Structures are given as structure tokens and as C-alpha cells.
Amino acid sequence: MKYTTQQFKHCDLVKVSGRIDSLTVQELEAVFNDLLEAGHFNLVCDLSEVEFVSSAGLRLLINVQKSCRKLDRGELVLAQVGERVFGALDLAGFVPLFRMEDDVLQAVGSF
Amino acid sequence: MKYTTQQFKHCDLVKVSGRIDSLTVQELEAVFNDLLEAGHFNLVCDLSEVEFVSSAGLRLLINVQKSCRKLDRGELVLAQVGERVFGALDLAGFVPLFRMEDDVLQAVGSF
Amino acid sequence: MEQSKTCSFPAVCASLEAISLQVKEAADVAGLDDDAAYAIQLAVEEACDNIIEHAYGNNMRGDIECTCEATPDGLVVTLRDHGDPFDPDLVPPPNLDSPLEERDAGGLGLHFIRKLTDDFCFQFDAEQGNVLMLFKRRSLSE
Amino acid sequence: MEQSKTCSFPAVCASLEAISLQVKEAADVAGLDDDAAYAIQLAVEEACDNIIEHAYGNNMRGDIECTCEATPDGLVVTLRDHGDPFDPDLVPPPNLDSPLEERDAGGLGLHFIRKLTDDFCFQFDAEQGNVLMLFKRRSLSE
Ligand SMILES: Nc1ncnc2c1ncn2[C@@H]1O[C@H](COP(=O)(O)OP(=O)(O)O)[C@@H](O)[C@H]1O
Ligand SMILES: Nc1ncnc2c1ncn2[C@@H]1O[C@H](COP(=O)(O)OP(=O)(O)O)[C@@H](O)[C@H]1O
Numbered sequence: 133m134k135y136t137t138q139q140f141k142h143c144d145l146v147k148v149s150g151r152i153d154s155l156t157v158q159e160l161e162a163v164f165n166d167l168l169e170a171g172h173f174n175l176v177c178d179l180s181e182v183e184f185v186s187s188a189g190l191r192l193l194i195n196v197q198k199s200c201r202k203l204d205r206g207e208l209v210l211a212q213v214g215e216r217v218f219g220a221l222d223l224a225g226f227v228p229l230f231r232m233e234d235d236v237l238q239a240v241g242s243f
Numbered sequence: 244m245k246y247t248t249q250q251f252k253h254c255d256l257v258k259v260s261g262r263i264d265s266l267t268v269q270e271l272e273a274v275f276n277d278l279l280e281a282g283h284f285n286l287v288c289d290l291s292e293v294e295f296v297s298s299a300g301l302r303l304l305i306n307v308q309k310s311c312r313k314l315d316r317g318e319l320v321l322a323q324v325g326e327r328v329f330g331a332l333d334l335a336g337f338v339p340l341f342r343m344e345d346d347v348l349q350a351v352g353s354f
Numbered sequence: 355m356e357q358s359k360t361c362s363f364p365a366v367c368a369s370l371e372a373i374s375l376q377v378k379e380a381a382d383v384a385g386l387d388d389d390a391a392y393a394i395q396l397a398v399e400e401a402c403d404n405i406i407e408h409a410y411g412n413n414m415r416g417d418i419e420c421t422c423e424a425t426p427d428g429l430v431v432t433l434r435d436h437g438d439p440f441d442p443d444l445v446p447p448p449n450l451d452s453p454l455e456e457r458d459a460g461g462l463g464l465h466f467i468r469k470l471t472d473d474f475c476f477q478f479d480a481e482q483g484n485v486l487m488l489f490k491r492r493s494l495s496e
Numbered sequence: 497m498e499q500s501k502t503c504s505f506p507a508v509c510a511s512l513e514a515i516s517l518q519v520k521e522a523a524d525v526a527g528l529d530d531d532a533a534y535a536i537q538l539a540v541e542e543a544c545d546n547i548i549e550h551a552y553g554n555n556m557r558g559d560i561e562c563t564c565e566a567t568p569d570g571l572v573v574t575l576r577d578h579g580d581p582f583d584p585d586l587v588p589p590p591n592l593d594s595p596l597e598e599r600d601a602g603g604l605g606l607h608f609i610r611k612l613t614d615d616f617c618f619q620f621d622a623e624q625g626n627v628l629m630l631f632k633r634r635s636l637s638e
Pocket of ligand 1: 408409438
């Protein structure tokens with residue numbers, strides 16, 4: 133798992149690549165926690181290069197979404213969700229809980 | 244000359260390709276005028292695919308910039324300015340009058 | 355056609371990628387298509403997560419033994435551990451419809467295993483340890 | 497090496513792309529590198545803009561005759577029109593430093609021609625019409 137972050141005026145982008153499993157999710161959780169603790173609740177997660185995600189990864193996404201949406205203060209938007217990741221989100225019943233955008237630009241521009 | 248526009252929450256993107264000359268600039272001027280008349284003063288112009296621009300094209304950009312910056316209500320940001328376009332802007336002394344971003348995402352995310 | 359390979363891994367998260375790789379290779383040997391291969395990889399991953407977190411959860415250390423066997427119909431993956439047993443029938447299904455605030459972020463592992471395999475079975479034995487067999491069918495067009 | 501080609505175009509903006517293409521082809525024949533070719537294309541474009549807008553500006557119709565000639569040193573482009581003459585020496589240089597609000601968006605054409613060519617010269621003759629010769633040198637490394 134690798135990630136990059138980019139800060140914009142109205143949101144932050146976290147681009148993840150590789151494998152999100154119970155091991156690697158811990159590093160990603162720290163990234164999101166830093167953003168949330170800094171009061172950044174408008175988040176875009178670019179998942180285009182994620183090859184594998186287990187329910188441990190989905191658990192992180194849903195917990196971040198809960199933090200963002202709290203008090204209507206923001207939202208986690210998923211961008212470029214690939215087939216595999218979408219399949220897992222679907223299996224978990226998480227699809228209705230995320231706004232998904234095909235395009236990172238669209239996602240960032242929506243905040 | 245061809246163009247596409249995309250509206251975001253805090254700005255509009257105009258992506259231009261081809262040749263901006265005294266003929267084609269008229270169509271582009273209409274596009275920008277529509278945006279300005281609609282009160283959209285945060286604009287990004289993606290110039291990556293512009294192959295040729297004469298001073299007639301630069302004149303449009305500077306006039307749009309004047310409208311945007313008036314009363315500090317906005318700004319025209321140039322994104323992905325290629326070598327040719329930059330050379331012309333430089334010759335015209337316009338380089339200091341525009342914020343330029345290498346990346347459209349960065350430009351859109353800056354509003 | 356019948357080919358079998360067994361590997362043993364320490365029951366820690368750092369083993370997950372290697373286990374996944376073993377399953378992927380076996381899935382290719384067994385002639386599973388990409389979707390089926392991914393499905394069984396994910397099911398095995400969830401099962402291993404549970405072994406690490408729950409079976410060996412109480413500060414126990416141990417191994418996960420993973421056997422992949424290509425059968426005429428597809429792929430069987432057998433996971434063995436010597437941690438705590440449990441009763442899968444007592445695990446309630448996850449709630450997949452509640453609103454975000456009430457949504458439980460956990461409890462998805464068994465659900466994934468159920469949905470991603472064509473068959474699976476748990477066996478618990480004080481001496482042999484815990485055994486989970488997961489089966490993924492080769493699609494007929496292959 | 498000396499090659500020359502003359503074309504005539506109606507003095508309207510719709511001719512600009514075709515003129516630019518003629519210049520580009522001649523620049524290639526003359527062995528100009530891409531940067532020099534682009535520079536002379538842009539200089540010719542600015543000159544034609546002025547002919548269309550100013551020389552023929554007062555509702556006059558007419559042609560632009562464009563001659564491209566490869567010389568031992570580079571490329572000479574000659575533009576002829578039968579519109580109004582003017583005195584280039586009376587045209588003040590553009591202000592390139594004033595703040596945005598005071599910046600004149602026009603007045604760049606002659607400046608571009610000056611900067612983008614290695615030499616140029618205007619000739620005005622009541623019978624022959626107006627002539628502008630633009631010269632771009634072939635870079636020595638070519
Ligand atoms: N291999 C196992 N060993 C012991 N307990 C298990 C095992 N797998 C599952 N369980 C029990 O079943 C529950 C539900 O498991 P699961 O659906 O995977 O969700 P989660 O692991 O997120 O709690 C677990 O909380 C645990 O109590
Ligand atoms: N070919 C021409 N014929 C007549 N007048 C010209 C011609 N070229 C330039 N001029 C005059 O010189 C002035 C400056 O020209 P130029 O630097 O190209 O800027 P612009 O065309 O934007 O005004 C013009 O406004 C015009 O009065």
C-alpha cells in the first residue's frame with residue numbers, strides 16, 4: 133500500500149494504491165486521523181490504483197465517513213472506484229453510504 | 244479551436260484546444276462572456292492542448308482576467324500552459340498577471 | 355488435475371499478502387477466471403483476519419496452515435489453526451441497510467466468506483485444531 | 497536552395513490558418529527548426545491581423561498576397577496588401593509593466609513582429625501597395 137495526499141482549498145485528496153488489508157490499513161488510518169484531527173472533513177479518496185481491499189479497509193472508509201458526516205460538517209467522496217473495490221463495497225452494503233465520482237477533478241471540484 | 248467547459252462548486256473550467264486566432268477567439272470570447280455574465284469569476288483555463296495563440300487570443304485572456312479580478316471578486320488561472328503559449332504570454336509581458344498551475348486539479352482545487 | 359500445496363504462515367497480519375499470493379497462484383492452476391480467483395482470495399483473507407483477530411486473539415501465538423487443492427470442479431482452500439473455536443451459527447448476520455450512524459463497521463467477515471464462496475465448512479476439534487474449508491467453482495465456460 | 501511560393505488570400509480572419517500553414521511548410525523547406533518556424537508563423541499572423549483590421553479596416557475588401565522564399569540564410573516572407581498605409585515609426589511601443597487594470601490589451605502586434613523576426617521592413621507605394629518583408633534566420637547548428 134502506498135498513498136499520497138494533496139491539500140486543496142476546500143478539500144483534501146488521499147490517493148491510495150496497492151493492497152489495503154489489516155496490516156496496511158493501519159498506516160492509512162493514521163493518515164485519515166491526521167486529517168480529521170486537523171479539522172479537515174471534506175475528503176476525496178482516489179481508489180483507482182487499489183488492487184485489493186478486505187473488509188478491514190472498508191471498515192476504515194466507513195469510520196472516516198462517519199467522522200466526516202458528523203454534524204453535517206463534511207463528507208468522504210470516493211473517486212475512481214474500480215470494479216474490485218466496488219464489488220466489496222456492494223457486498224458490504226456500503227454503496228449507498230458514499231458519493232462516488234468517476235473523476236478526481238469532479239470530486240475535488242464538488243467541494 | 245475546440246473547447247469544453249465544466250462547472251465546479253467554486254470555479255469553472257474552460258479547456259481549449261487547437262488554434263486561438265482572430266477568427267476562433269470570437270467563439271471563445273462568447274464562452275467567457277457567458278460565464279462572466281452568470282457571475283462566475285473564478286475561472287480556470289486549461290491551455291494544454293492549445294497549439295497556436297496570437298496576440299488576439301492573449302487579449303481575450305487579459306480582458307477576462309480584468310473582469311475576474313475587478314473588486315477582488317475572482318481570478319482567471321491558467322493551467323498547463325505549454326511552451327508556445329508561455330512564450331507568447333512572456334513576449335506580451337503578461338506572465339506576472341496570471342497565476343499558472345501545472346496541474347488542472349491543483350488549479351481547480353485552489354478555489 | 356488434482357494438485358495440492360500446503361504452506362504454513364505465522365498468524366499475523368504481515369502474512370496476509372503471502373497467503374493471498376498462494377491462493378492466487380492456486381486459483382490460476384485450478385483454472386479459475388479472474389473474478390473467481392479474486393473472490394476466493396478475498397474470502398480466504400477474511401477467514402485469515404478472523405483467525406488472527408479472534409481464534410488467536412487472546413494473546414495467543416500460532417500458525418495458519420493453508421492448503422490449496424485444485425479439484426475437477428475448482429479450488430478448495432483449507433485453513434487450519436490451533437486457536438479458540440467458535441460457533442458460526444451464533445454469529446448474527448450483519449445489518450446491511452441501517453443508516454450511516456448506526457451502521458456497524460465490523461461483522462462483515464463471515465458475510466463475505468458466505469457470499470464469495472460456492473461452499474464452505476467449519477470443523478472444530480480439540481486435537482486437530484480448527485479447520486475451515488472454502489470452495490470456489492470453476493466457471494463452466496472455462 | 498532558393499525556392500519561392502506565392503499565394504493570395506482574401507483579407508479575412510478565415511484565411512489566417514491557411515496562411516499560417518503556407519508559412520509553416522515554407523519554414524520546413526527552408527530548414528528552420530520548430531522554434532524558429534513557430535516564431536515566423538506567429539509574426540506573419542500578427543502582420544496579417546493588422547492588414548485585416550487596420551489596412552483594410554475601413555470597410556475595404558481586398559487580398560493578402562503571401563510569398564515565402566527560402567534563402568541561403570533562412571526564410572523571407574513577403575506580405576502585400578492594397579489597403580491603407582501607415583507609419584510604423586509613429587506607433588508607440590506597448591507598456592509591458594503596468595498593473596493589470598491599466599494594461600492595454602492591444603498594441604502587441606508590431607511588438608511581436610519586432611521580437612519574433614531577425615529583420616523586417618515596411619514599404620508603402622501608392623501603386624505597388626503595401627509591402628512587409630519578414631526574415632527569420634536558420635539557426636547555425638542546423
Ligand atoms: N476464526 C474465528 N475464531 C473465533 N471466533 C471467530 C472466528 N471467526 C469469527 N469469529 C467470531 O464471529 C464474529 C463475527 O465475525 P466476522 O463476521 O468476521 O466479523 P468481525 O471479525 O468483524 O467481528 C467475531 O466477532 C468473532 O466473535
Ligand atoms: N498594416 C497596417 N495598416 C495600417 N495600420 C496599421 C497596420 N499595422 C499597424 N497599424 C497601426 O498601428 C497600431 C498598432 O498596431 P499593433 O501593434 O499591431 O497593435 P493593434 O493592432 O492591437 O492596435 C494599430 O492600432 C494601427 O493604427
